[in-house]
Amino acid sequence: MQAEGPIKTFSLQTDKFLDNQLRERLSKKPFSKSSIAIRTCGLLLIFLTIYAFISFDYKDVNFIDALLLTLDNLGKMFFEPHLKHFSFSHALFQVLVTLGLAFLTTIFGAIIALLLGLLAAENISSKPLSVVIKGTVALIRAVPTVLWVLIFAVAAGLGSVAAVIGMTFHSISYLVKAYSESFEELDKGAIEALQASGANWWQIVFQAVIPSSITYMVSWTFLRFEINFAVAVAMGAAAGAGGIGFDMFMASGFYFDLREIGAITYFILIVAICLEIFATRIKKKLKVLS
Amino acid sequence: MTTLLEVKNVSKQFGKDTKALSNVTFSVKEGEFVSVIGPSGAGKSTLLRCINRMVDASSGEIIFDDAYVHQLNKKELKKVRTKIGMIFQHYNLVNRLSVIENTLHGRLGYKSTLAGALGLYSEDEKLQAARILQILGLEEQIYKRSDQLSGGQKQRVGIARALIQDPKLLLCDEPIASLDPNSSKIIMDHLRNICTSMGITVVVNLHQVDVALKYSDRIIGVNSGKVVFDGTAKSITSNDIHQIYGSDEGKLIFDLGGSHVS
Ligand SMILES: Nc1ncnc2c1ncn2[C@@H]1O[C@H](COP(=O)(O)OP(=O)(O)OP(=O)(O)O)[C@@H](O)[C@H]1O
Ligand SMILES: [Mg+2]
Numbered sequence: 001m002q003a004e005g006p007i008k009t010f011s012l013q014t015d016k017f018l019d020n021q022l023r024e025r026l027s028k029k030p031f032s033k034s035s036i037a038i039r040t041c042g043l044l045l046i047f048l049t050i051y052a053f054i055s056f057d058y059k060d061v062n063f064i065d066a067l068l069l070t071l072d073n074l075g076k077m078f079f080e081p082h083l084k085h086f087s088f089s090h091a092l093f094q095v096l097v098t099l100g101l102a103f104l105t106t107i108f109g110a111i112i113a114l115l116l117g118l119l120a121a122e123n124i125s126s127k128p129l130s131v132v133i134k135g136t137v138a139l140i141r142a143v144p145t146v147l148w149v150l151i152f153a154v155a156a157g158l159g160s161v162a163a164v165i166g167m168t169f170h171s172i173s174y175l176v177k178a179y180s181e182s183f184e185e186l187d188k189g190a191i192e193a194l195q196a197s198g199a200n201w202w203q204i205v206f207q208a209v210i211p212s213s214i215t216y217m218v219s220w221t222f223l224r225f226e227i228n229f230a231v232a233v234a235m236g237a238a239a240g241a242g243g244i245g246f247d248m249f250m251a252s253g254f255y256f257d258l259r260e261i262g263a264i265t266y267f268i269l270i271v272a273i274c275l276e277i278f279a280t281r282i283k284k285k286l287k288v289l290s
Numbered sequence: 291m292t293t294l295l296e297v298k299n300v301s302k303q304f305g306k307d308t309k310a311l312s313n314v315t316f317s318v319k320e321g322e323f324v325s326v327i328g329p330s331g332a333g334k335s336t337l338l339r340c341i342n343r344m345v346d347a348s349s350g351e352i353i354f355d356d357a358y359v360h361q362l363n364k365k366e367l368k369k370v371r372t373k374i375g376m377i378f379q380h381y382n383l384v385n386r387l388s389v390i391e392n393t394l395h396g397r398l399g400y401k402s403t404l405a406g407a408l409g410l411y412s413e414d415e416k417l418q419a420a421r422i423l424q425i426l427g428l429e430e431q432i433y434k435r436s437d438q439l440s441g442g443q444k445q446r447v448g449i450a451r452a453l454i455q456d457p458k459l460l461l462c463d464e465p466i467a468s469l470d471p472n473s474s475k476i477i478m479d480h481l482r483n484i485c486t487s488m489g490i491t492v493v494v495n496l497h498q499v500d501v502a503l504k505y506s507d508r509i510i511g512v513n514s515g516k517v518v519f520d521g522t523a524k525s526i527t528s529n530d531i532h533q534i535y536g537s538d539e540g541k542l543i544f545d546l547g548g549s550h551v552s
Contacts (some may be wrong), residue, residue: 067327192344193376193382194398195344195452196342197375197395197398197451198371200398202401202406202407203407204398205393206406207384207391207409208395211384212384212385213387214386222488
């Protein structure tokens with residue numbers, strides 16, 4: 001470091017002249033490339049939004065009327081829910097079916113992803129193998145779950161089999177990434193120490209790698225379970241995989257019963273909230289342990 | 291005394307032009323306490339790692355306890371490694387596991403894959419672990435998680451993990467580089483004690499010349515991948531030390547006088 005003249009002493013009095021000088025300096029914030037890019041993007045988006053709203057073909061829809069009607073529909077859905085075409089116990093059972101689908105695909109996915117994740121983690125596997133697995137998995141992940149289900153439906157027919165295979169497929173790719181990244185968090189030292197004492201690969205994996213990353217693995221798996229629950233609802237409707245999603249599809253597309261849709265939405269909401277509470281509890285427990 | 295370890299003409303090349311070791315030759319007798327000293331980047335860690343083949347030497351021979359280490363296959367190498375304990379600067383424990391679990395990791399090399407992976411240790415092994423931990427003054431901490439320990443305590447767990455291997459040789463790569471003087475002394479005293487009373491040979495990389503002189507029977511000085519000094523701690527002169535570190539007379543902080551023990 002170069003000395004820049006004598007060191008200034010700190011005085012508590014404020015100096016008007018100096019302050020103004022400093023204000024001027026502060027106002028001269030340099031334009032960086034990224035700030036220009038962000039501003040341009042923002043302006044562009046605002047412009048596009050306005051343009052889109054102006055250029056929409058509104059036909060004869062009156063905005064106020066449409067808004068009121070929508071609100072009315074929402075009111076019917078959520079304030080006057082009822083079950084007409086199926087019973088409460090039927091709905092409950094169907095929610096369980098959907099949960100089952102989510103559970104099954106998450107468990108299948110987790111088991112296979114554990115193995116592949118170990119092979120994809122650079123610090124316990126080899127670099128080429130890791131690159132191959134990570135690349136493949138990234139490709140699989142890029143295609144949405146729903147599409148995978150439809151792809152497998154070609155061979156298995158639209159239904160629960162395609163849903164299970166397709167959802168498992170995507171879960172694997174998601175969890176392999178999550179797991180392998182948590183494995184790679186583990187520092188090389190601990191692995192090296194066990195290698196130096198003559199331990200073999202499986203022993204190192206189970207005694208050092210997994211114990212060190214178990215909290216991450218549990219959180220990721222649970223997150224995937226929540227995702228799979230949402231997907232399973234959609235699969236019931238889109239792929240005929242059964243469960244509450246199918247009832248929802250029937251209520252909306254077949255019976256046009258808004259109130260029933262409202263009731264089913266509440267069902268799904270309650271389950272989702274329960275899952276969330278459960279997940280938070282588990283994570284807290286793991287945190288206490290860690 | 292018999293020779294436990296022989297390193298003959300060992301060279302190690304990293305990539306194209308980094309020659310970490312060139313023609314290193316020395317031998318270590320059973321029960322000896324040897325310090326390897328030398329400037330940063332001299333190749334001390336590489337030398338130590340070549341001995342248990344954590345790093346594969348480019349050429350040369352390593353003979354440990356009558357085994358030609360450089361020729362062993364994977365399985366034989368694992369067996370030899372169980373007889374060589376290793377201690378690290380950063381302790382290299384599994385932080386989330388308890389002290390005793392970390393200690394028992396030293397037994398993995400002796401166990402079947404399944405028993406090791408599941409962590410099924412015999413009563414004897416657990417008792418042995420507790421005994422070693424007690425000798426090292428960690429009996430209160432047995433079930434504590436390792437990341438709750440101080441640096442000095444972690445290093446003692448590292449020593450315990452190496453000792454439960456029932457090793458013939460301990461390799462220590464800068465065991466006290468991250469510790470305060472007090473904990474450093476405790477660790478070095480334990481290492482010296484292990485060597486003297488248990489008859490385990492110790493080879494230790496050190497940055498502190500005075501510590502090396504105080505605790506070792508023999509000093510090996512390394513500079514730029516070559517052994518430039520090999521002799522007893524008593525016979526080393528300040529001139530030798532300057533040669534090892536490639537520095538001018540009077541520019542190093544160390545004290546030869548009165549630092550010899552034993
Ligand atoms: N894995 C590696 N890949 C490439 N070069 C390496 C590797 N390990 C060590 N080297 C090089 O080999 C030389 C010796 O390194 P080494 O770590 O053995 O030195 P050291 O004496 O232990 O140094 P320090 O006292 O700083 O620990 C250095 O030039 C280093 O850059
Ligand atoms: Mg080193």
